[in-house]
Amino acid sequence: NALAVGDPALWREKQIAGTVNTVLLIDAGLHPSALVNAFMLVTEAKVKAFYDLGIKSRESEEIATGTGTDCIVVASKKAGKDPFRFSGTHTVFGEKIGKLVLLTIKQAIEKNVLSKVRQL
Numbered sequence: 117n118a119l120a121v122g123d124p125a126l127w128r129e130k131q132i133a134g135t136v137n138t139v140l141l142i143d144a145g146l147h148p149s150a151l152v153n154a155f156m157l158v159t160e161a162k163v164k165a166f167y168d169l170g171i172k173s174r175e176s177e178e179i180a181t182g183t184g185t186d187c188i189v190v191a192s193k194k195a196g197k198d199p200f201r202f203s204g205t206h207t208v209f210g211e212k213i214g215k216l217v218l219l220t221i222k223q224a225i226e227k228n229v230l231s232k233v234r235q236l
Contacts, residue, residue: 134229135185136162136221140213142192145199153203154190154213160205161217162186169225 138158146154163181173180203210 135183135187136225137187138162138217138221139189140191140217142190142213144192145195146192146203147195147199147201150200150203150209151190151192153210154192155188157203157205157210157213158188158190158217161214162188162221164218165221165225168222171225 140154140158142154166180166182171180172178200209203213205211205214
């Protein structure tokens with residue numbers, strides 16, 4: 117976020133700033149491939165939440181896919197003897213992750229951003 121004197125100002129009066137930081141803690145052992153799938157699901161869920169809520173980029177008329185400061189962390193128990201090997205959208209495990217994260221992100225945006233925008 118570094119700027120030089122005279123650079124265009126990025127901050128706008130009454131701007132609602134935010135970031136979508138997501139931490140997914142999984143109470144099961146996951147193989148590295150399943151961790152990657154889960155990370156992808158969180159990303160997809162965030163993008164779908166922005167799409168479903170019609171949130172547009174502040175720089176264009178395109179639907180936003182997130183903010184420039186978003187962060188995702190996915191962690192699970194240490195993979196033991198029989199870890200989950202996959203968690204993509206084609207698996208029940210992936211379906212549950214996707215639904216949970218999508219619902220959570222949409223609720224957080226509704227509560228913390230859109231309700232404030234409506235008050236302006």
